[in-house]
Amino acid sequence: MTKIYLAGPDVFLPKPLEMSRQRKDICTQYGLTGLFPLDNEVDLKAKDASLKIFHSNETLMKEADAIIANLTPFRGPSADAGTVYELGYMAGRGKLCLGYSNDPSLYAERVARSIDVRNNGHHLIDASDLTVENFGLADNLMIVQGLELYGCPLIVPRTAPADIWHDLTSFEACVRLAAARLTPPASG
Template identity: 65%
Template sequence: MKIYLAGPEVFLSDPIAIGRRKVSICESHGLAGLYPMDNTVDLHAADASLAIFRGNEAMMDMSDAIIANLTPFRGPGADAGTVYELGYMAGRGKLCFGYCNDPGLYSERVGRFSTITKQDGRLVDAEGLTVEDFGLPDNLMMIHALDLHGHPLVLPRDRPADVWHDLTAFEECVRLAARRLGAES
């Protein structure tokens, strides 16, 4: 059984090392982890971004499930590319698992980046835009995609000291996926 490993780890200073750790955890549970940086792409080619996109979609197409790292990335919410990948997999009826190493509510995280006030019974940011406030850890579309296509979002009780390298919640997703897919663990 193959699991596509989505997340912003590809932007870390040690993307290969973290990918290897994730793949190894998958293997220890009887699963094959497919990590996006395993695609070979000439980053200096004119069509490098399209080659990355096509390679990642090909990996998703051959996967049985996705584990998406939805830890906030460069803002209060998940990485945009990872959100696309989660939607792509849900839209194809594949099993979806996700984790977030920041257990705070989305509305609280928005407050870290913008002043939030109450207007007419709703939360609004500094630009006057409504802040989603359903008591969820991220946008309702991601949360319910996981609920309906796999398993609810896995969250730690407390935010780890290193949200990018702590793989405790990731490993819980791997265990859940192995059980659902009938892999040996």
């Protein structure tokens, strides 16, 4: 069965195992197997817990044929850093990369909501005179363009769902795309 690594900040939600089950059930409906980072059992009190988590997740990614990354902005205007690393890791291994964000606003808009941004006549800058990326994209260009090159364009709803952390509509759209790309047609 085709395996999909299910990346995202969902591991930090109050009930991550429930979210894992829901995502895996959707994958199963499309003939896919979902691999969730919390499938690994790691003693979080162990001295080397972070390294064990890293290696365990890396093993799951190696087993997977594709990644579906939840790129909904997390603790700031952009996607979760760990998820972005995992997406790059999978792209580097030549795996199919899919991603979604439940926040339909543009990256530059989200930055402007979190810090002072102004136009200096040439581009947007912040209070430290650092350029704010403004290509009219949903996130950093490396994320958006990487998805286009190594999989499918970023899936974003027209309007934000009432609960951006639990709505699985965009996730399911990615699963459908993965199934269409990775599941061989039935012979008849």
